[in-house]
Amino acid sequence: MSFRPFTSESYAQDDRPEAWRDVLAAVGLQPATAHSFYDGHATASHRHAVGVALTRMAAGAQSVGPLPQANEDLPIALMPLEDGMVLKSAGGHRIVPVGHLVLLPRSGDWSIVFQRDMRAIVLSVTTSALHGRLSGKPRLGEPRVVPPNGFADVFARLLDATARTLDNLSDAEWNAVAQSLVDLLLTLAHQLAASTSDAGSSATQAALLHRICQTIERRLDDPDLVPARVAQAEGISERYLQKLFETVGDNFTHYVRERRLQRAWADLSNPVEAHRSISEIAYAYGFGDSAHFSRAFRHRFGLPPREFRQQEAERATLQHGVAGQRGWPQEALAQLRTHQSVEARSNVSRSDAEEPRAAGRRHHHLPVEASRIHWGYFSRSLSPQIEITSGDTITIETLTQHASDAPDMMIAGDAGAESVFGWTREKKNVDRRGAGPMDASVFGRGAGEGFGVHICTGPVAVKDAQPGDVLEVRILDIVPRASRSPNHAGRVFGSSVAAWWGYHYNEFLGGPKPREIVTIYEIFDDPEEPHARALYSYRWEPQTDPFGVVHATYDYPGVPVAPATVKRRHAVLDGIRIPLRPHFGVIAVAPREVDFVDSVPPSYFGGNLDNWRLGKGATVYLPVSVPGALLSVGDSHATQGDGELSGTAIECSMTGTFEVILHKKADLAGQAFADLSYPLIETETDWVLTGFSHPNYLAEFGAQGQSEVYAKSSLDLAMKDAFRKMRRFLMNVKGLSEDEAIALMSAAVDFGVTQVVDGNWGVHAILSKRLFQDAT
Known part of the structure; x- marks a missing residue:
C-alpha cells in the first residue's frame, strides 16, 4: 500500500527534527530556517503515487519554505485547516483563512508561518505525474492565495475529502483520485498563470488593498466602520478606496458585510465559541441589532443563526453515532476560556494539615469537599488547592462519581x-x-453537559515545576472510604454500571434491548483475601434530577437515584468473589493545548488511564506541560479487568497517599523517563507503557479534538502506538537495535487492552525488568 502514517511517538526527542524534515520533504517543503525545526508532537497521513504526494499534517507552531527541486515548475498546493497561517513573500505578509488554497512556486523567497499550530493539507505534483503529456507547465512567480469560489472550491473540497480518507482508499481508488487532483491542480494553476497580477491592479495597489483589508479585519467590531474613516486612516481619498475594491470586482460595503457574516458563521460553528450567545457574536462583528443580524445571516446562508447552530450540533451528533453522545459534539461544544466560569476556585493553601518531615519535607492532607474538587474536566486555569515541594508526601481524599447510585x-x-x-x-x-457549556445548550443535561464525568480532587501545584520536566508520582497507600451512614457504618461499597457507552451495548442477546444495569458491591478489605461481592443490581430507569431534567439514560454524573425507581435484583453473581485491585483510574497533570478538557479520554498528560496496575507500590511518570504541573487524582476503583468492557470498573471512593518527586528537564538524561511524551508506569517488576489510539488527540485534531477522538479511535491504532513506544523505549533507554527490539517484543513483551470505553482507546505494553538483570 502507498499509505504511510507518521507519528513523532516513534522517535526520540533528538531524532524528531530529522524525521519531521523527511515528512516535509515528501511534499516539497523544508523548515524555513535552521532554527525552525519542530521537535514536539506531530502526526502526518501521507499517500503517494507516481509524481503525486498528498499529506495531511498536524504539528506545532513553525515556519516552512520551499525545498528547491531541479527542473520542477508545477506549484505546490497547500490548504490550512485552522486559523493562524501567514504567507510571507515579496508582496508582504498575508493571513490565509481556513479553506483558502495557496499555490506555491517550487522556489523563491517565500515562507509559510503557522503561528499557533500547523494543521494543513499539502499536495505536491511533479512532472512525473504527467506521464509525458504536454501541459504547458504553468509558472507562478509568486505564491497565490485562492478563495474557495467556483472551480477552486471544487478542487479544495476534493482535496479535503481525499485527505480525510487517505487510510481507507485502496491503491486503485487512490490512483484514480490522485490523477483527478493532478488535473484539477493543473487547470487552476493555468488559470492563475494566465491572469494578470492581482486581477489587473499594480503591485503597489495590491499591497495597499491588502493593508486596507487587514485594517478592516481588525475593526470588524466597530459599528461605525465606514469608507471615509478607513480612507482617512490610510491617507487616501474615499473615491480611490472604492476604486481599489473595484479592481477585484467588489466594493467596500459588500466586503465588510461579507467578512462580518463569514466571521459570525465561523464562530457559530466553532466549539471554542459555543458558550457565547448569538447576540454576543453579532455585536462582536459590528451588528448593533440582533434582528438585523438574523435577517442578514439568513439571507446569506439560508438559515437563521439559531437554527444554523442547532443544525450543526445535530449533524455532528448523527455523524458520531451514539445518541447519548458521551463526547463533545464536533461543532457545538465550548472550550471555555474565561476564568470566571471555573467553579470552586480556592486560594493556594500551605497550611492545611502540613506536618514537618525529615530533611525539610512535609506531609500534606487534601480532604474532599465541594470547594476542593473539579468535576469532569481538567484545566490549566484552575487555581491550585495546595502547593507542595518535590519530595513531599500528600494524602488525597477522592470520591467516586457513582456514589449517587446508592446514596x-x-x-x-x-x-x-x-x-x-x-x-x-x-x-x-x-x-x-x-467540560461543556454552563447553560447546557447542547443536549440540556446540565451545566457542563456531562462531557467528562470524574470527580477529581485538586489540583496540586508542585513548586518549580515547568514544561519539559517530569513528575514522578509514587502511590504509597490506598485506603477505601468507609460508609458514614448509621445504617452501614464501617462498611465499604462500590458501584459498576453496564452503560450505553460500554463495548457490549449493541450486542445484547436477550431483552429488553438496549438496557443499562447498575450493580452495587460490598468491598471486603480482608488482609488475606481482599475481594468484592455483589449485593444487588437494578435496571436504570429514567431519573428526574432536582432541576427537573429527565435522564432517560446514565448521561449525567451524580444524578440522585430515586429509591422508588430501584427494583433490586438479589443473588447477583452469587457465590463469586472478585479479587480487589485498588487503584486510581485518573492521575493527571493539566494539559497545555486548551483550557477545558473532557476528563474521559486519556492522553499524554495521564488522565483517565484506567489501568489497574496504578495501585499501591506503583509509580507513574507524567510529562509536565504547564507551570506547577497541576496534579489531580480521582476515579478510584476497587477493581477492574483489562478492557473495562461494560463502561466502568467497580467504582469506590478511596483515599491515597502519594510521594511526589519533580525531575527537572536538565537532569533527565540517562533516566528511563527521559524523552517522555506519555504516561509511564513502573511497578516493582515491570515497566508498563501506555499506548492510545491518538497519543495527543488535542494536538492532532486541534479545535475538534474532543469530538474527533471519540469518532476515530480503534484498537488497531492503540496497538500501533504501544508498539512504537515500546520500540522507542527499548532502543533509546535499553540500547537495543531496531531489529533486537522487535525480536524481544514478539518473544517477551505482553500487550494488553487497557480500556475500550474512554473515547481514546488504550493498549498497554508490559516489559519485565527481569529480562535485563544480566544485561551489560
Whole structure:
C-alpha cells in the first residue's frame, strides 16, 4: 500500500527534527530556517503515487519554505485547516483563512508561518505525474492565495475529502483520485498563470488593498466602520478606496458585510465559541441589532443563526453515532476560556494539615469537599488547592462519581460526600459537571453537559515545576472510604454500571434491548483475601434530577437515584468473589493545548488511564506541560479487568497517599523517563507503557479534538502506538537495535487492552525488568 502514517511517538526527542524534515520533504517543503525545526508532537497521513504526494499534517507552531527541486515548475498546493497561517513573500505578509488554497512556486523567497499550530493539507505534483503529456507547465512567480469560489472550491473540497480518507482508499481508488487532483491542480494553476497580477491592479495597489483589508479585519467590531474613516486612516481619498475594491470586482460595503457574516458563521460553528450567545457574536462583528443580524445571516446562508447552530450540533451528533453522545459534539461544544466560569476556585493553601518531615519535607492532607474538587474536566486555569515541594508526601481524599447510585450507602452521613453531591431544587453544590457549556445548550443535561464525568480532587501545584520536566508520582497507600451512614457504618461499597457507552451495548442477546444495569458491591478489605461481592443490581430507569431534567439514560454524573425507581435484583453473581485491585483510574497533570478538557479520554498528560496496575507500590511518570504541573487524582476503583468492557470498573471512593518527586528537564538524561511524551508506569517488576489510539488527540485534531477522538479511535491504532513506544523505549533507554527490539517484543513483551470505553482507546505494553538483570 502507498499509505504511510507518521507519528513523532516513534522517535526520540533528538531524532524528531530529522524525521519531521523527511515528512516535509515528501511534499516539497523544508523548515524555513535552521532554527525552525519542530521537535514536539506531530502526526502526518501521507499517500503517494507516481509524481503525486498528498499529506495531511498536524504539528506545532513553525515556519516552512520551499525545498528547491531541479527542473520542477508545477506549484505546490497547500490548504490550512485552522486559523493562524501567514504567507510571507515579496508582496508582504498575508493571513490565509481556513479553506483558502495557496499555490506555491517550487522556489523563491517565500515562507509559510503557522503561528499557533500547523494543521494543513499539502499536495505536491511533479512532472512525473504527467506521464509525458504536454501541459504547458504553468509558472507562478509568486505564491497565490485562492478563495474557495467556483472551480477552486471544487478542487479544495476534493482535496479535503481525499485527505480525510487517505487510510481507507485502496491503491486503485487512490490512483484514480490522485490523477483527478493532478488535473484539477493543473487547470487552476493555468488559470492563475494566465491572469494578470492581482486581477489587473499594480503591485503597489495590491499591497495597499491588502493593508486596507487587514485594517478592516481588525475593526470588524466597530459599528461605525465606514469608507471615509478607513480612507482617512490610510491617507487616501474615499473615491480611490472604492476604486481599489473595484479592481477585484467588489466594493467596500459588500466586503465588510461579507467578512462580518463569514466571521459570525465561523464562530457559530466553532466549539471554542459555543458558550457565547448569538447576540454576543453579532455585536462582536459590528451588528448593533440582533434582528438585523438574523435577517442578514439568513439571507446569506439560508438559515437563521439559531437554527444554523442547532443544525450543526445535530449533524455532528448523527455523524458520531451514539445518541447519548458521551463526547463533545464536533461543532457545538465550548472550550471555555474565561476564568470566571471555573467553579470552586480556592486560594493556594500551605497550611492545611502540613506536618514537618525529615530533611525539610512535609506531609500534606487534601480532604474532599465541594470547594476542593473539579468535576469532569481538567484545566490549566484552575487555581491550585495546595502547593507542595518535590519530595513531599500528600494524602488525597477522592470520591467516586457513582456514589449517587446508592446514596444511602455511599453519601448519607459523609460530610465530604454530601458537600460534593448536594443538589436540591434551589442549588447544586458543584454545578459544572463536565467540560461543556454552563447553560447546557447542547443536549440540556446540565451545566457542563456531562462531557467528562470524574470527580477529581485538586489540583496540586508542585513548586518549580515547568514544561519539559517530569513528575514522578509514587502511590504509597490506598485506603477505601468507609460508609458514614448509621445504617452501614464501617462498611465499604462500590458501584459498576453496564452503560450505553460500554463495548457490549449493541450486542445484547436477550431483552429488553438496549438496557443499562447498575450493580452495587460490598468491598471486603480482608488482609488475606481482599475481594468484592455483589449485593444487588437494578435496571436504570429514567431519573428526574432536582432541576427537573429527565435522564432517560446514565448521561449525567451524580444524578440522585430515586429509591422508588430501584427494583433490586438479589443473588447477583452469587457465590463469586472478585479479587480487589485498588487503584486510581485518573492521575493527571493539566494539559497545555486548551483550557477545558473532557476528563474521559486519556492522553499524554495521564488522565483517565484506567489501568489497574496504578495501585499501591506503583509509580507513574507524567510529562509536565504547564507551570506547577497541576496534579489531580480521582476515579478510584476497587477493581477492574483489562478492557473495562461494560463502561466502568467497580467504582469506590478511596483515599491515597502519594510521594511526589519533580525531575527537572536538565537532569533527565540517562533516566528511563527521559524523552517522555506519555504516561509511564513502573511497578516493582515491570515497566508498563501506555499506548492510545491518538497519543495527543488535542494536538492532532486541534479545535475538534474532543469530538474527533471519540469518532476515530480503534484498537488497531492503540496497538500501533504501544508498539512504537515500546520500540522507542527499548532502543533509546535499553540500547537495543531496531531489529533486537522487535525480536524481544514478539518473544517477551505482553500487550494488553487497557480500556475500550474512554473515547481514546488504550493498549498497554508490559516489559519485565527481569529480562535485563544480566544485561551489560
